[in-house]
Amino acid sequence: MSQLFRPEEHIENVLEGVRRTMFDDSGLRLEDITGVPGASGRTAAGLPIGVDRIIMQPGTAFPLHVHEGAHLLYVLNGLGALHIDGKDYVLRTGDSIYVPADYPHGVQGPVNDEELEFLAFGVPHHPIDSHTRMTIVREEEAVMEVLSK
Structure with missing residues (x-):
């Protein structure tokens, strides 16, 4: 067994943890969107894996x-x-969604007066406040993608 269980990294309570600011890939703060880091580690192949709670x-x-x-x-x-x-x-509450790697998508926050909370599981995983967690698809990139189809 080459991997060890480390409770200080491998057990995290995402409901009680401290909310952290989230950023886009250019370092701009995502207003009124926060995240709570969850458990993380590495797969047998060495990729970082983790889960976080996102609050919108x-x-x-x-x-x-x-x-x-x-x-x-x-x-x-x-x-x-x-x-x-x-x-x-x-x-809505209870839905699970799979998003393939490098697949353009967006998430609209709550459509009512309550927070939208979801767990985000990722491989590879990036810290909640990392500028590398996601890459924004800029307008010109989206237009080029449509034209290439």
Whole structure:
């Protein structure tokens, strides 16, 4: 067994942890969107793996973006939307969503007055306040992608 269990890294309470500011890839703060770091570690292949709790306030959204690795989202509370492939899908408590690596998507925050909270599982995983956690798809990149199809 080459990996060791380290409770200080491998057990984290995402409901009681400290909320941290989140940023886009240019270092701009994502207003009224915070995250609580969860457990993390490395896969047998050496990739970082982890889970975080994301909390979005009413009127917020993650712009169209990509992640270098695939990830799963699980909605803990609230009502929001996922924008992918030019369509919006309602997200509600209990929904789980798989997003392939490098696949452009966005998340619309709550559509009512309550927070939208979800777990984000990722491989590779980046810290909640990292500027490398996601890459925003800028308008010109989106236009080029459409033209290439």
